[in-house]
Every structure is written in structure tokens, then in C-alpha cells.
Amino acid sequence: MTESDELTTTPRTTLQHSLPSLVTKLSYKNTDYLGIHAREWISPAVTTYLMHQVATNPNWRNLLDSTEWYFVPVANPDGYQYTFTSSRARLWRKNRRDNGGIITRCKGVDLNRNWNLKWGVGASSNPCSEIYKGIEAFSEPETYGLQRVMKSIGDIDLFITFHSFGQTVLYPWGWTNEAPSNVKQLKSLAKIFSNTVREQSGGRIDYEVGGSGPLYGLASGATDDWAYGILGVPFSYTIELPDKGNYAFLLPESEISNTVTDTAEGVYCMVSSLSGKGRCSRRRARRMNFNPHFRA
Ligand code: 0X9
Ligand code: ZN
Numbered sequence: 001m002t003e004s005d006e007l008t009t010t011p012r013t014t015l016q017h018s019l020p021s022l023v024t025k026l027s028y029k030n031t032d033y034l035g036i037h038a039r040e041w042i043s044p045a046v047t048t049y050l051m052h053q054v055a056t057n058p059n060w061r062n063l064l065d066s067t068e069w070y071f072v073p074v075a076n077p078d079g080y081q082y083t084f085t086s087s088r089a090r091l092w093r094k095n096r097r098d099n100g101g102i103i104t105r106c107k108g109v110d111l112n113r114n115w116n117l118k119w120g121v122g123a124s125s126n127p128c129s130e131i132y133k134g135i136e137a138f139s140e141p142e143t144y145g146l147q148r149v150m151k152s153i154g155d156i157d158l159f160i161t162f163h164s165f166g167q168t169v170l171y172p173w174g175w176t177n178e179a180p181s182n183v184k185q186l187k188s189l190a191k192i193f194s195n196t197v198r199e200q201s202g203g204r205i206d207y208e209v210g211g212s213g214p215l216y217g218l219a220s221g222a223t224d225d226w227a228y229g230i231l232g233v234p235f236s237y238t239i240e241l242p243d244k245g246n247y248a249f250l251l252p253e254s255e256i257s258n259t260v261t262d263t264a265e266g267v268y269c270m271v272s273s274l275s276g277k278g279r280c281s282r283r284r285a286r287r288m289n290f291n292p293h294f295r296a
Contacts, residue, residue: 034047034071034072034073034075034146034161034162034223036075036076036111036112036142036161036163036223037076037079037093037110037111037112037163038076038079038080038082038083038092038093038094038095039083039090039091039092039093039249040162040163040164040165040241040249041083041164041249041251042162042164042165042241042242042251042255042256042259043162043163043164043241044073044074044080045256045259045260046162046241046259046260046263046264047071047072047073047162048071048073049260049261049263049264050071050260050263050264050267051069051071051073053264053268054069059279060268060278062277062278062279063268063271063272063275063277063278065277066275066277067271067275067277070149070153070156072146075111075142075146076094076095076111076142077142078095078096079092079093079094079095079096079108079111082096090249090250091249092108093108093110093130094107094108094109094110094111094130094132095108095109095111095140095142096108097109097134097140099127099132101127104127104128106126106127106128106132107127108127108132109132109133109134109139109140110123110129110130110131110132110133110134110221111140111142111143112163112219112221112222112223113131113132113133113134113219113220113221113222114133114134114137114138114139114140114143114221115137115138115143115147115221115222115223115225115226116137116138116221116226116230117175117220117221117225117226117229117230118175118176118220118221118225119133119136119137119220119221120133120220120221121175121176121218121219121220121221122174122175122217122218122219122220123219123220123221131219133221137221146223147226150227150231151231155232156227156231156233157233157234157235157274158189158233158235158236158237158270158271158274159223159224159227159228159231159233159235159236159237160236160237160238160239160267160270161223161224161227161237161238161239162238162239162241162263163238163239163240163241164240164241164242164248164249164251165240165241165242165243165244165245165247165248165249165251166208166216166240166241166244166245167205167206167207167208167240167241167242167243167244168207168208168209168210168215168216168239168240169190169193169194169207169208169209169210169237169238169239169240170210170211170212170215170216170224170237170238170239170240171183171186171187171190171209171210171211171212171224171228171236171237172186172211172212172224172225172228172229172236173211173212173213173225173228173229174211174212174213174216174218174219174220174222174224174225174238175213175218175219175220175221175225176213176218177211177213177214177218178213179211180228182234183211185234185235186235186236186237187209189235189270189273189274190209190237191209192266192269192270192273192280193207193237193239193266193267193269193270194206194207194208194209194266196265196266196268196269196270196280197262197263197265197266200261200262200265200266201258201262205242205258205262207239212224212225212238222238223238224236224237224238235270235274239263241259241263242255242259243255268280
């Protein structure tokens with residue numbers, strides 16, 4: 001195959017059905033994304049855009065020989081669909097689980113409180129709560145299906161779950177204020193994201209970097225802690241996308257384009273720095289001197 005052939009070859013795409021989310025696998029190794037709270041509409045937009053970049057942008061090709069990407073654009077399909085049904089439903093967060101109950105009949109489990117690492121800390125047992133943890137860890141088909149797929153992938157180097165809002169890059173732990181063992185490296189890679197986005201946005205978008213617990217308050221049963229603590233993913237993040245609370249979950253349509261392109265550039269540089277390939281590799285990876293798990 002010639003070099004120009006390679007540039008025009010579309011990556012092989014495999015679809016796997018994990019109940020009930022759809023994981024799209026492109027034929028490269030080692031990165032992983034998802035969006036899980038229904039009302040945080042910018043998350044599926046970012047994930048879909050990233051998927052498109054990876055699949056079609058020739059400028060990303062220098063990363064792809066050594067990387068494999070997994071995307072879950074909508075990890076909470078019922079909740080997401082519900083937010084389109086009325087202006088009251090627009091701010092729904094959980095899935096649409098029928099929790100039973102004779103008096104309240106409150107629906108929904110918070111899918112980011114349902115994973116089995118320290119399940120229950122900073123979460124609620126009340127089905128009417130926005131942060132209801134469910135009857136047990138992985139009680140929900142969405143989380144149960146996703147963890148099965150994630151376990152089946154094998155070693156994952158970088159896990160990013162997109163949420164909104166806040167403009168923060170959060171690393172573990174969320175269930176305790178203790179810092180994890182590779183906190184320096186987690187912080188360095190997070191700063192690569194935030195610096196890249198700041199440059200790319202002409203200084204407009206400034207992310208704060210920090211531990212989930214210290215910055216957002218203790219909350220367990222979330223995907224980032226599970227990926228880090230149970231799967232052993234060395235670089236695991238929750239990225240709270242823009243804005244900082246002005247529009248909050250109702251980010252205007254006019255902000256989508258900037259947000260997805262800024263975020264994609266940030267992710268590109270994270271992966272480039274980790275893999276030692278691509279535009280951001282030399283400048284950043286050497287200085288940071290990390291790459292402990294990357295299997296190029
Ligand atoms: O509370 C959450 O689930 C996330 N924030 S949001 O406003 N999008 O709901 C933050 C999760 C951070 N990670 C952990 N606490 N482990
Ligand atoms: Zn969220």
C-alpha cells in the first residue's frame with residue numbers, strides 16, 4: 001500500500017451491541033469515551049465529533065497506527081430521548097428506570113452513581129433523588145452492559161467521560177479526597193488538555209484541573225473511579241465541558257461548533273503526548289517523561 005492509499009483508506013468500523021448502548025470500535029488501539037447524563041447535550045455532540053475526526057480527518061492519521069478508539073456517544077439512550085419530549089423533561093439527568101413505589105413512583109437511577117467502586121458514598125438511596133444510586137451496583141442495563149464491554153476490551157490507557165457543565169478536568173478519586181498514586185502524571189496530561197484548549201480558543205476557554213472529590217465533593221459509583229480503580233486505566237478523567245454556569249446545561253447551538261473543535265484538539269494532544277506520535281508529541285511527551293502503560 002502506498003502512502004497516498006493509506007490516507008484515503010477509511011478505517012474499519014465494528015459495531016458491538018452492549019445492552020442498551022452502542023459502542024463503536026474503530027480499528028485502532030487504546031482510548032475510550034462516553035456521555036452518561038441525559039441533559040448534558042454537549043457530551044454526545046463532542047463524542048460524535050471526535051469519532052468523525054478519528055474516522056475521517058487525515059491530520060489525525062499520524063496517531064492512528066498505534067491507537068485503538070472506542071466511543072459511546074449516548075450511554076443513557078432512554079434518558080437522552082426523554083429530554084427531547086418537553087421543556088420540563090429537558091433537564092432530566094438519570095435513566096428512565098421505573099423504581100416502583102406506591103406513593104412517589106419516582107423514576108430513574110443516576111448512571112454515574114451505579115458503578116461498583118465504593119458504591120454508595122456521596123450518593124442517595126432515595127429513588128426521587130437526582131443522585132439515586134439504584135438498588136445495587138450495576139442494577140441498570142446501561143451500566144451493566146458498558147462495564148462488560150469495557151472489561152472485554154483489555155488494557156485501556158486513557159478513559160475520558162464527557163459531562164457538563166463546569167469547564168473542569170477531573171481525575172480520581174471521586175469517592176475520597178485522597179490523591180491517587182500517579183496524581184502527578186494525571187495532572188500533567190490533564191494540563192495538556194487544558195493548555196491546548198486555551199490556545200485553540202484564543203484564551204477564551206479556561207479549564208480548571210483537579211481531583212473529583214476535592215473539586216466536586218465526594219461522590220462514588222462513577223465511571224472514572226471504576227475505570228481507574230477496577231480496570232486499572234492509568235489515565236482516567238471526567239471532563240466537564242463548557243460553560244461555567246451561565247448557560248449551564250442549555251449551552252446555545254452557536255457554542256457547539258467551537259466546543260467540539262476545541263475539545264477534539266485537546267484530546268488529540270492528550271493522545272499524541274501519550275503515544276509519542278503526532279503534532280503534540282515532541283514538545284510535550286518528552287518533558288513530561290511519562291508513558292508507563294502505553295503499548296504502541
Ligand atoms: O456528579 C457527577 O456525576 C459529575 N458531575 S455532573 O455535574 N456532570 O453530574 C462528576 C463526577 C466526577 N467523578 C466522581 N465523583 N468520581
Ligand atoms: Zn454529568
